[in-house]
């Protein structure tokens with residue numbers, strides 16, 4: 001938590017500093033991207049790419065790099081440090097990230113997790129991990145430990161772990177990348193990536209919304225999970241919560257994190273094939289219907305154990321639990337129990 005000055009004061013001062021320097025980096029980037037990119041060109045007809053229609057590029061209207069259309073920007077175009085995403089954990093950079101997101105309100109956010117705010121108000125999200133945190137973390141004690149959380153989404157676990165005394169650094173996908181989308185014949189991945197990152201940006205906004213509400217001092221870095229910034233530092237524990245199934249290359253992501261971890265890796269994932277022997281080393285590619293572009297794998301805990309052993313995390317424990325989830329992220333639906341597993345792997 002921010003001590004001394006309040007979170008609000010800290011952010012206001014950071015913003016005021018930015019204002020004194022003239023246009024902030026964010027404003028400069030936004031002013032570039034909000035202008036029509038090529039004024040004066042003819043508006044073209046809708047085009048077809050790979051057999052599917054893509055929206056026409058209308059040069060007379062603003063285009064936001066996080067989406068198209070003329071809605072107000074929900075997600076700031078970030079001013080990331082350019083080379084290798086280095087330097088992100090520097091306090092000044094974290095303040096800048098927070099200051100640039102000081103505008104986010106509820107309508108700028110997509111909440112992946114339900115969360116109860118310090119005021120008592122509950123925000124509904126697709127996953128409600130309240131009460132299930134210990135099982136989700138495999139019973140690992142996190143007090144006083146440095147935790148690297150891969151893919152924190154709205155950050156329910158970030159702020160939970162922080163409230164239990166952990167020093168948490170989140171890592172999420174950077175804007176110049178996209179989350180990994182499964183290809184599908186006749187489907188234009190370029191536009192899909194833009195839409196996906198617009199959604200992910202709103203989820204990242206929700207992390208910052210909760211960060212402000214909880215007056216958190218958790219930090220976050222963005223970038224390429226397959227080539228983590230080398231200066232993230234060392235952690236006692238890494239947490240992969242419901243992210244491996246979304247990665248084209250889960251082994252590379254695990255091995256990248258392993259290089260930053262001295263003690264334990266926690267992997268929690270969906271138990272998608274309960275009829276299998278879960279100790280078997282099995283991964284099934286694209287386990288769901290073709291329209292599920294983000295679910296790359298169904299994997300057994302046995303497969304996760306196998307990967308972690310190869311990375312030197314040879315002492316493993318597997319547990320099973322269920323967490324409340326609203327299918328298809330439809331908040332009007334009642335929550336159902338989703339079967340999950342957690343692997344806790346320690347070095348040695």
Ligand SMILES: C[S@@+](CC[C@H](N)C(=O)[O-])C[C@H]1O[C@@H](n2cnc3c(N)ncnc32)[C@H](O)[C@@H]1O
Pocket residue numbers: 112127150151152153154157171172173174178179180200223224225240241242243246247
């Ligand atoms: C399904 S959410 C998991 C949320 C949280 N960890 C939990 O366990 O409840 C997946 C998270 O992984 C991130 N993510 C997905 N693909 C990624 C990629 N290729 N690189 C980095 N982060 C990614 C998403 O942005 C999101 O924060």
